[in-house]
Structure formats: C-alpha cells, structure tokens
Amino acid sequence: MEQEKQEKSEDEKLLERVDEAKILKEDLEKLTKEKDEYLDGWRRTKADFINYKKEELKRLEEVAKFGSEEVIKDLISVLDSFELAISTLEKSDAKLEKGIYMIKIQLEDVLRRRGLRKIKVNKNDKFDPNFHEAVGSVEGDGHSGAIAEEIETGYMLYDKVLRPTRVRLFK
Amino acid sequence: MAKILGIDLGTTNSAVAAVSGGEPAILENAEGARTTPSIVAVSRSGERLAGLLAKRQAITNPQDTISSVKRLIGRKFSDEEVQRDKKTLPYELRGGSDGGVEIKMGDRWYKPEEISAMVLAKLKADAEAKLGEKVEEAVITVPAYFNDSQRQATKNAGEIAGFKVRRILNEPTAAALAYGMNREKNEQIVVYDFGGGTFDISVLEVGDDTVEVKATGGDTHLGGDDFDKRVTEYVVAEYKKQEGIDISRDPLALQRLKEAVERAKHELSTALETEVNLPYISSDAAGPKHLLIKITRAKLESLAQDYIDESIKLTKETVKSAGFKLEDIDEILLVGGQTRMPAIQDAVKKLFNKEPHRGINPDEVVAVGAAVQAGIFQGDVKDVLLLDVTPLSLGIETLGGIFTKLIEKNTTIPTAKAQVFSTAADSQTSVEVHILQGEREMASDNKTLARFILDGIPPSPRGMPQVEVTFDIDANGILNVKAVDKATNKSQSVHIEATTSLSKEEVEKLKSEAAQYAAEDKEKKELVEARNKAENLVYTAEKAIRDAGDKVSAEIKENVGTKIEAVKAALKGNDKENTEKSVNELAEELQKIGSSLYNKGNEQ
Numbered sequence: 001m002e003q004e005k006q007e008k009s010e011d012e013k014l015l016e017r018v019d020e021a022k023i024l025k026e027d028l029e030k031l032t033k034e035k036d037e038y039l040d041g042w043r044r045t046k047a048d049f050i051n052y053k054k055e056e057l058k059r060l061e062e063v064a065k066f067g068s069e070e071v072i073k074d075l076i077s078v079l080d081s082f083e084l085a086i087s088t089l090e091k092s093d094a095k096l097e098k099g100i101y102m103i104k105i106q107l108e109d110v111l112r113r114r115g116l117r118k119i120k121v122n123k124n125d126k127f128d129p130n131f132h133e134a135v136g137s138v139e140g141d142g143h144s145g146a147i148a149e150e151i152e153t154g155y156m157l158y159d160k161v162l163r164p165t166r167v168r169l170f171k
Numbered sequence: 172m173a174k175i176l177g178i179d180l181g182t183t184n185s186a187v188a189a190v191s192g193g194e195p196a197i198l199e200n201a202e203g204a205r206t207t208p209s210i211v212a213v214s215r216s217g218e219r220l221a222g223l224l225a226k227r228q229a230i231t232n233p234q235d236t237i238s239s240v241k242r243l244i245g246r247k248f249s250d251e252e253v254q255r256d257k258k259t260l261p262y263e264l265r266g267g268s269d270g271g272v273e274i275k276m277g278d279r280w281y282k283p284e285e286i287s288a289m290v291l292a293k294l295k296a297d298a299e300a301k302l303g304e305k306v307e308e309a310v311i312t313v314p315a316y317f318n319d320s321q322r323q324a325t326k327n328a329g330e331i332a333g334f335k336v337r338r339i340l341n342e343p344t345a346a347a348l349a350y351g352m353n354r355e356k357n358e359q360i361v362v363y364d365f366g367g368g369t370f371d372i373s374v375l376e377v378g379d380d381t382v383e384v385k386a387t388g389g390d391t392h393l394g395g396d397d398f399d400k401r402v403t404e405y406v407v408a409e410y411k412k413q414e415g416i417d418i419s420r421d422p423l424a425l426q427r428l429k430e431a432v433e434r435a436k437h438e439l440s441t442a443l444e445t446e447v448n449l450p451y452i453s454s455d456a457a458g459p460k461h462l463l464i465k466i467t468r469a470k471l472e473s474l475a476q477d478y479i480d481e482s483i484k485l486t487k488e489t490v491k492s493a494g495f496k497l498e499d500i501d502e503i504l505l506v507g508g509q510t511r512m513p514a515i516q517d518a519v520k521k522l523f524n525k526e527p528h529r530g531i532n533p534d535e536v537v538a539v540g541a542a543v544q545a546g547i548f549q550g551d552v553k554d555v556l557l558l559d560v561t562p563l564s565l566g567i568e569t570l571g572g573i574f575t576k577l578i579e580k581n582t583t584i585p586t587a588k589a590q591v592f593s594t595a596a597d598s599q600t601s602v603e604v605h606i607l608q609g610e611r612e613m614a615s616d617n618k619t620l621a622r623f624i625l626d627g628i629p630p631s632p633r634g635m636p637q638v639e640v641t642f643d644i645d646a647n648g649i650l651n652v653k654a655v656d657k658a659t660n661k662s663q664s665v666h667i668e669a670t671t672s673l674s675k676e677e678v679e680k681l682k683s684e685a686a687q688y689a690a691e692d693k694e695k696k697e698l699v700e701a702r703n704k705a706e707n708l709v710y711t712a713e714k715a716i717r718d719a720g721d722k723v724s725a726e727i728k729e730n731v732g733t734k735i736e737a738v739k740a741a742l743k744g745n746d747k748e749n750t751e752k753s754v755n756e757l758a759e760e761l762q763k764i765g766s767s768l769y770n771k772g773n774e775q
Binding site for chain 1: 192202203214215216220223224225227228229230231232422423426449450451454458459
C-alpha cells in the first residue's frame with residue numbers, strides 16, 4: 001500500500017512537472033511572439049526614421065531648387081513687359097539705347113543662373129500640351145492643329161514647366 | 172499596409188491626400204501642383220488628356236474638352252439642372268437609353284461616370300508615382316446634397332478608375348474630420364464652403380462618433396470665379412473710361428488681365444490695396460498704351476458685396492431649415508479658396524458671433540479630411556507604441572549661474588544627448604554637476620534635480636580639461652546623468668526617477684513663468700555671458716603679456732595693462748554695455764601684441 005501511494009505521488013509529481021513545462025512553454029511562446037513583435041516594431045521605426053531622413057533630404061533639395069519659384073514667376077511678368085517694351089520701341093522710330101538691351105540680358109542671366117529656361121517654339125511644331133497652351137487659332141498654310149505662332153514665351157524652371165508657351169494653332 | 176487615398180473630386184479642381192507617418196498630407200500631381208483641374212479631353216491628334224494638359228488645349232478644342240462633369244453625374248437628362256447647364260457647356264449632351272446623360276468626346280459617347288473615372292485615373296497614377304507604390308483603395312467625397320444615384324455614379328467612377336471605393340464621404344463631413352471634430356460630443360457645426368464655381372452650406376450634428384447632415388443649401392452657380400469676373404469687368408470699364416479702348420475684345424490682353432486680376436484678388440486678402448500693372452496692354456494711333464489701375468480692398472468688397480450678402484442669406488435659411496437657431500451652432504468651418512477673403516470671414520463671424528475655424532488650407536481641407544477617413548480604414552491612426560515627451564527642459568548649471576539645456580522640452584523619449592564642458596579656473600581638480608529642470612535662463616530660477624561632484628581631474632589651465640556630460644532618459648522617464656573626464660576616464664553618475672512626475676498644472680505654471688520672465692531672464696543671461704567673455708579675455712591678455720616677455724615693447728604692454736584694468740573696473744559694476752565696450756577695447760589693444768610679435772618674426 002505504502003509503496004503504491006508513493007508511486008502515485010511520483011506520478012503526480014511527474015504530472016505537475018508536465019503542467020509546469022506546459023506553462024513554461026506557453027510563456028516562452030508568448031514571450032517569443034512578443035519579442036518578435038517588439039523587434040519588428042523597432043525595425044520598422046528605425047526604417048521609418050531612415051526613410052524619413054532620406055525624404056527630408058530630398059525635400060530640402062527641392063526647397064533649395066524651387067524655393068525661389070514664386071519670385072521667379074513674378075519676375076517672368078516683368079520680363080514679359082520688358083520684351084513688349086523693346087518690341088514696341090523697335091517698331092517705332094525711336095532709337096533704342098544699347099544699354100536697354102544689356103539690362104534685359106542682365107535680368108535674363110540672373111534668372112538663367114537660377115535654373116530658368118525658355119521653351120523654344122517654331123512654326124509648324126506639333127502642339128504638345130506638356131509645354132504649350134493654345135489660346136486661339138488662325139487660318140494659314142500649315143498643318144491643322146500645328147503651332148502657327150508664339151504669343152507669349154513659356155518658361156521652365158529646371159524640369160518643371162513654370163508657364164507653358166502660349167501659342168495660336170492653324171485651323 | 173497599402174495606402175488608401177482621400178480624394179476631393181471637385182467641380183473645377185480635385186485634390187488628393189494620404190496619411191503617411193500618422194499625418195494626412197496633400198500629394199502633388201505630376202505637374203507639381205497641389206490641385207488638378209477636373210478636365211478631360213481628346214486632343215485634335217486623338218490623344219486622351221486629363222488635368223492641366225486638358226485645360227491647356229481647351230480654347231482651341233472646346234467641343235472635345237469636358238469640364239464640370241460633376242454637374243451631370245448621376246442625373247437624368249431630363250433634370251432641370253442638366254437642361255440649364257446644357258446651355259452653357261461647350262460640349263454636346265444627349266439622353267441615354269437609361270434616361271441618364273451622355274457626353275460626346277472625340278467620336279464616342281460617354282457616361283459622366285466614365286469621364287469622372289478618367290480624372291480619377293489621372294489622380295491615381297500621379298499619387299502612385301508620388302508615393303512610389305500601388306494604390307488600390309480610395310475614399311471619395313461628394314456634396315452633402317448628392318442623392319443616391321449621384322453617389323452610386325461617383326462610386327462607379329471610382330471603380331472604373333481601378334479603385335475599391337471604401338466610402339463615399341460627404342464633403343462637409345470630411346472638413347469636420349480634418350478639424351478633428353468627430354471626437355466632439357453633441358455639437359452643431361456649420362460648414363461654409365465657397366469654392367471656385369459652387370457655394371455649399373451644410374449643417375452637421377456630431378454625437379457619439381457619428382456625423383449627421385441636418386440640412387444643406389447653397390447655390391451651385393455661385394463661386395470665386397464670379398468675383399474674378401466682376402473685378403475684370405470693373406477694370407475693363409475703368410480702362411475704357413481712361414483710354415477709350417475696350418481691351419475685352421483682345422483675347423490676349425484679356426488673358427493677361429484675368430491673371431493680373433486673380434493675383435490682385437489674392438493680394439487683397441492680406442493687403443489693403445494693390446495695383447493691376449500691365450504695361451503695353453494695347454496701342455492706338457498715338458502709340459503704346461499701358462494699364463495701371465489701383466484696386467483697394469474696399470473696392471473689391473463693394474464689387475462683391477451682393478454675392479457675400481447672398482451667401483449669408485442662404486446660410487441663415489439653411490440653419491433654420493435644420494431646425495436650429497444661429498446661437499445653437501457651436502463651430503463654423505470655412506472651406507474653399509474664396510473664404511480667404513477677410514470680408515467673408517467677417518460676415519460669417521458677425522452672423523454667428525463666433526470666430527470660424529480656418530487653420531487648414533481651405534482648398535485642401537476636404538481632401539485632407541478624406542485622407543483622415545482613409546487613415547482610419549488603413550489603421551494608421553492606431554498607434555500601439557505611445558511615446559512620451561519630456562515636459563520641461565533638462566540641463567546643468569554653467570559658469571556664472573547660467574542654465575545650459577541639454578535636452579529641450581517636448582523632446583520625444585527615450586533619448587540621449589552629450590556635451591563637453593570644461594573648467595573655469597586654472598588647476599581646478601573637480602567640477603560640480605548641478606542638474607536642473609525648467610525653462611528659465613538662470614539656474615537659480617529652475618528646479619534642482621540632483622548634484623554630484625566629479626573630482627580627480629589632473630591640474631591644468633582653465634578650459635583644457637574635457638568633461639563629457641551625458642543625459643540619458645529612458646522610456647519610463649528615468650534620467651541618468653553621467654560625467655566623464657576624458658583624460659582619466661574617471662566618471663561619476665546619478666539616477667533621477669521623477670523627471671516626468673510633474674502634474675500638468677505644474678508644468679503649465681513653470682512654462683508660463685518662463686514666458687513671463689523671458690525678457691528679464693534674457694537680459695540677466697546676456698550680462699553673465701558678457702562678464703564671462705570679459706573674464707576670459709582678461710585671462711588671455713594677462714597670459715599674453717607674460718608669454719611675450721621682452722619681445723613686445725613696454726609701451727604696448729603698458730597699454731594692454733591699462734585696458735585690462737578698465738575691464739576689471741567694468742566687471743565690478745553690472746553694466747553690460749560698459750563691460751562689452753571695455754572688452755572690445757582690450758581685444759583691439761591685444762591684437763597689437765600679436766602683430767608686434769609677427770613683425771618681429773618677419774624682421775629676423
């Protein structure tokens with residue numbers, strides 16, 4: 001009898017150990033899962049941060065490049081008026097001081113150094129709304145829908161169209 | 172997780188936003204603009220265009236350029252609105268077999284949702300390029316007055332464009348979401364939306380995470396463009412009076428004028444007067460003619476007054492039809508670019524006797540709100556990892572009793588920061604690290620957290636030893652401060668537990684005190700800094716005289732000596748200007764020692 005009892009308790013002990021092991025295993029699984037989650041979260045945060053830094057750097061470059069965009073846009077209308085003035089004067093009898101041209105070139109140089117380029121347009125070029133804006137059409141001997149004449153100069157700041165060239169198209 | 176877009180599909184312009192890193196942000200289109208014209212076209216060469224590119228060819232290709240399709244979507248061809256709009260729209264319309272509207276573009280007939288889908292497809296492609304990933308889902312906004320058929324058609328448009336449409340959201344609800352008003356309880360909100368081509372007024376009721384539209388009103392043919400038209404007409408008439416020339420007949424001159432007027436209108440939101448300045452606008456027999464007309468804010472307001480009055484009248488009616496009194500309204504939100512006009516803001520404020528909300532860009536607020544809703548679906552808003560911030564700045568006391576901050580307030584923790592300090596006197600063998608918390612400039616005005624002494628620094632001239640002090644706050648707000656003498660590697664450290672234990676009220680009190688004494692504190696700090704600089708220079712000067720020995724004439728040495736005494740005398744007082752002046756004089760005199768030594772060197 002005694003022995004049997006002892007054996008039973010041995011069994012019980014074994015069972016307890018098994019239960020304990022089960023609990024420990026569950027704990028381990030839970031902790032491993034938690035650890036994986038945390039590690040993943042940490043990696044993600046770190047990656048987010050590295051990506052943020054990269055994006056920020058890119059954004060700063062953009063700001064440096066296009067930060068003066070508004071001012072340049074405003075200056076383009078000054079340049080427009082300048083061109084209108086010169087072409088009007090050229091048509092009249094008034095003699096044009098060479099200095100006037102030099103001032104205009106000066107202004108253009110300043111803007112060119114900031115990345116401003118004219119969009120070049122020729123008669124009979126294909127109309128491309130990426131660079132041109134149609135403001136009217138005229139009768140003529142060119143292809144229908146092709147560019148007939150330039151009305152207002154278009155400008156690009158690096159690879160961005162600040163203002164499309166305004167053109168008239170052949171009917 | 173893939174992003175979900177928030178799209179404000181407007182009558183004239185559309186905008187797209189998405190939540191990244193927990194914040195909604197507008198996505199620029201391929202042309203670099205924050206809004207995209209809601210225009211589609213088949214060009215004369217047969218290409219399909221959308222957005223800005225379609226707009227650029229609209230004048231020469233009016234019958235195949237489709238704009239304002241939002242006015243047609245989900246409507247019956249026989250609808251009164253459709254019949255009215257049909258007269259002003261430059262493209263061809265007809266009734267479809269199902270009674271809906273069909274639009275001719277190129278050589279085909281399209282349903283309005285197919286046209287809208289082309290705008291949405293352009294927005295989708297540009298957003299994907301901007302985000303650098305595929306996007307499959309979207310939240311699209313519609314006016315609150317849209318009926319089931321209009322909503323269903325908008326949803327179909329989204330699906331044709333390749334989106335899974337997660338929700339069709341009311342525009343005013345989106346605005347309320349953008350301002351975070353969904354969290355409020357039992358509030359009545361008026362959304363006053365004055366866009367380019369439409370005026371919408373909505374009354375919302377928010378309660379228990381639901382937003383209910385109580386009433387809608389407005390005028391679908393009143394907008395900021397009408398204001399521009401009025402001002403342009405005014406300038407044309409004024410110019411005719413001045414010069415006798417009608418520039419409205421010259422398309423290019425008119426185009427220049429329209430752009431200048433729009434600029435002027437924007438400027439008058441902040442300035443009281445501006446000029447429309449267009450040299451060489453036209454010419455007559457006498458030569459070139461210029462246009463220079465001044466417009467005051469008052470003039471603009473008088474030109475637009477009846478539009479503003481009309482909008483206020485409609486607002487009153489809508490609030491009434493919602494069953495509310497004006498004083499029941501808790502919040503007013505301003506949406507649409509035209510609400511930047513101060514006269515509109517004033518009129519709305521006067522009507523409700525309350526300051527309207529206008530913190531978010533009124534052109535973008537609807538798209539931002541749609542992105543907030545998208546973010547909720549996306550799960551971006553759920554943030555399991557909550558990071559705390561340090562409520563107040565942490566730092567140490569330095570020479571002259573100045574509080575030198577190492578970790579600024581509102582820094583997200585955990586974080587660490589290190590800085591190298593030195594000794595203030597020759598042969599100083601120990602430094603005291605006095606750790607403080609607060610926002611005031613002087614150490615004595617802040618709260619002491621701990622002090623410790625780092626000793627065993629080898630005797631050396633002042634400024635030579637390098638003591639690195641490191642502040643490290645862990646995620647629980649426990650601060651660990653460590654000081655290391657870099658020469659000996661001897662270190663000393665302290666743990667401080669209660670850096671974030673201050674109550675909200677205490678933190679606020681300390682911050683407001685700092686603001687209150689800011690000017691006074693700054694003065695004190697500057698005086699100490701001037702004194703520190705003076706003492707430093709006296710030390711350098713005295714050392715220079717000693718080192719120079721016979722190499723410099725007695726006269727120079729005597730002059731420097733006099734100036735040193737002058738600085739010392741100034742230091743006895745507490746006059747910052749006086750101290751700085753004597754320091755500058757000494758610095759000048761001191762240069763003579765240098766140049767004298769240099770010249771000697773050259774002679775040899």
